Amino acid sequence: MIQTPDKSYQINGIQQIGIGVKDLHQAWSWYRKAFSMDVPVFEDEATANLMTRYTNGIAESRHAVLALNMQGGGGFEIWQFTSRTPNSTNFEILPGDLGIYAVKIRVRDIQRAFKHLENQNAEILTEVAKTPNGMGSFFLKDPFDNIFQVVEDSSWFSENSSPTGGVLGVVIGVSDLEKSILLYRDILGFSVLNYQEEGAYSDIPGEKFTYKRALLAMPGKCNPGAFGALLCPAQIELIEVKERQGRHIFKDRLWGDLGFIHCCLDVNGMKDLKKKAGEAGYPFTVDSENSFDMGSASGHFGYLEDYDQTLIEFVETHRVPILQKWNLYLNLKKRDHKKNLPKLLVKLLALNRVKS
Template sequence: MSVKINGIQQLGVGVENLQKAWKWYREHFSMDIRMFEDVATAELMLPHTGGKPRERHAVLALNMQGGGGFEIWQHKGKKPERPGFEIQMGDLGINIGKLKTDNINKAYQKFSAEKLNILGDIAKDPAGNEHFYLKDNLGNLWEVKHEHEVFRREKSVNGGVLGAVIGVENLDESLKVYRDILKYDKVVYDKTDSFADFAVLPGGNGQFRRVLLKHSDVKNGAFSPFFGSSYIELVQALDRHPRNIYEGRIWGDPGFIHICYDINGMDEFREKVKQAGFPFTVDSARDSDSFDMGEAAGNFAYIQAPEGTLIEFVETHKIPILKKIGWFVDFRKRGHHPLPNWLLKMFRFKRVKDK
């Protein structure tokens, strides 16, 4: 099987209290579809967890308008450690999560009415796309960006994850991962300047090189109609030395912990990234044909980009559609062509409703 990258499955968000964090994300971002929830020990993540297995509680939450999900992740065997400094624009790692909206004004009005911590007004990026930034109650930054793609229209003003803004030390070195491995081959813009829309962000008044990337092809994996297109924005600070966002901390501590892609062809991909100089740091397929993820199954692996960002890849083998009646989809039997929209829309029956 040739390698296929099918879209962003989820953005990992480390939190101190999973239930409180997820309730906030349900209420304000409509991340209310529970694809799986699991309490287990992260035994394979030793290269990124201080060499020790770590107990954790995780949930994969989606938004029915489409886009990637949130993997909300809480350490259970240790106290989650917040960063010891305020993260500045361009610090190394995932700075900002991108959320999609097909009505930027309605989203801005709703979040303003909810008294969220919006940073500035609706602005335009270097390509003229409208967006605005906000900070959630955990201190994470989000960019709400106009995107016409919607999987299923609902009352929510935003969809799921559209991409991420990633601080890098050497942009050309990091392109070896994001352009050459992840195949973000279309440059929307490549600008070096100080940017008015960045001025509202911590440390955003400096000089930056800023590159926005997207895929030129149309994805056709099983979940691609739901995930939609995605963007990666690489930002290099030019007038200061950036710090590592996870300096003195480990994977799973509060903040954006990884970005995850749905793929097919894990065995071939393993060799591809090794030859490119970015071998798997974690590889679930070393010990079994399929890794049990609670209600789902598949294989996962990680690489680490030059600036330190952890990038996860998941090859899904089985997911629950309606667990109560034992309805699962086994991709080892059906193949990985796109699931029909009617089936993807069944995800709405996995919605968690707050009283």
């Protein structure tokens, strides 16, 4: 039976995907040109003191920027170690390997997006094909060996000339589809099952193995929360490969090494979410407990591991800059967390845009 998430907390959408890179400025430059991730929410250099569980007990230093596409969708937290050289996998990451295999990018016009990304020297992995629920999509690899799925979508915050929007969702490799669904559907609020099936698929890159797939989506046309309208409803696709053993993408590597390091959900009611997840067998492994600072932004963050140890981050935002040049900040702790901020106020973030 499908359960609805506890009303004492709410999931407002995918806030960002953490991407470990070797050179933050090089990577962000490409992501601005390719995906219009050109509006920074924060840029910060600090030591990740609370993440030592995933960094071999050592508090590593890092440089990070959270950037958004103002047409709507989640952002990228582009993340570079400054205290060590990040490691890559020693194998080619394939569909069904355990962890975040690909990030879904929303687009209006799939053919326009295809031509645009070809012109940005992305490595195109598949031609445009239909997903099981009939949406046009294709896969590509960026210059840093990260894989993206570009997907048609109808949920948007605003419209400009960019061929792409922000993050629509993620493709996560799992070892047991049925067990993995329980966390994302019943605890994290991705309660709409767009499809669940098994077969060989032309829209997936690589060899034609048999896969079990489930696409879970957030309900409704607009999310709650201060920035819910900007984040737009998101999707999580779980994929299990049948004819080979899925390998752990971050096995023997650190959080912050190269690749997709976490999927971060924007939430309200963190303590109640922590309680509900723990009761379901998914305890928080990291919890900032009170407010943390990320340069000009602050909030409460926590992490849990899914059934295959993929890291899911949660952030309850307390303060966020709207116009940093004029020291205009919003204190979100004092407002009704079920309501969206006025659209005009959110659009002021675009005044912070960094041009390529």
